[in-house]
Amino acid sequence: TDEKWHVYFLFEHDPETGYRSIVGYTTVYIFYAHPHRERLRISQVFILPPYQRHGHGAGMLEAIYDHCRNRGDQVVEISVEDPNDHFQALRDMIDMKHFMNFIQSTQFNPTFDEKAPLYQLQWSHEFWNKVRFALKISRDQIRRCYEVYNMYVAQSLNQNTEAYEKAMKASRLDIKRRIYNIYDLGKVIEDTTERKLKLQQVYTALEESYMNFLKVF
Secondary structure (H helix, E strand, C coil): CCCCEEEEEEEEECCCCCCEEEEEEEEEEEEEECCCEEEEEEEEEEECHHHCCCCHHHHHHHHHHHHHHCCHHHEEEEEECCCCHHHHHHHHHHHHHHHHHHHHCCCCCCCCCCCCCCCCCCCCHHHHHHHHHHHCECHHHHHHHHHHHHHHHHHCCCCCCHHHHHHHHHHHHHHHHHHHHHHCHHHHCCCHHHHHHHHHHHHHHHHHHHHHHHHHC
16 A cells, blocks of 8 residues: 555444444545645545435534644645645635634734724735644645635625725735736737636636635624
8 A cells, every 4th residue: 555645534423332333534644845834735525425415524624623723833834735626625614714714823813803994904924824834725725825814804894985995905916916926927918908808707706706705704
C-alpha cells in the first residue's frame, strides 16, 4: 500500500449490540512541503445513501480539519481535489464559519468585540500566511472566503448610504483585479471593449454565487 494515502472512516455505534456500521469514508493524499512538512489533499468523500443529508459529510470534514490543526505547523494546508458543486458548498460553509471566527477573534478585529462594526479586509501576503497557518486551508479558498467576507461586510451596511456604495465598490474592484490578473486578460483579449465585457461577465457570475451563498450562510 502507498503510505501517502490515508483513509478516514466514520462509523455508527449501536450501544445495545456493540456493533459498528460504516457510515462513510474520506481518502486523503499527503504531499511533501518544504522543509519537513505536509500538504494534504482530500480526494474522495463518500457517505452511504442511508446516512446522507444528516450532516455526516460536514462532521467528517470538520474532524479532518481538527486532526490536522492539532498537528500544528507540521501540516501546511488542506485542499480538495476537483470538488463537485455540492461538496464545494459544504466546504465553503465550514471554511467561512472558521474564517469569520478567526477574523473576529484576532488582531484583525482590534476591539475584540463581537458587536463592534465590521471592517473590510485588505489582502496581503502576511494576511494569507496568518490565515493559512491558523485554518490550514488553501490560498484559493482563503481568497474566496476573503472576498465573501468583504461582500458580507458591505451587505451589512444600510444600502441607502454612501458607506454601502463605497464598500461595494471596493469589493468589486478588488475582485475584478484578481480576475484580470488570473486570466491575464490584458494579453488574452486585445480589444479593450471585449476585454471589459469578459471581465464583467466573470465578475457578475462570481458576485451572484457569493450573494447566493450569503443568503444561506
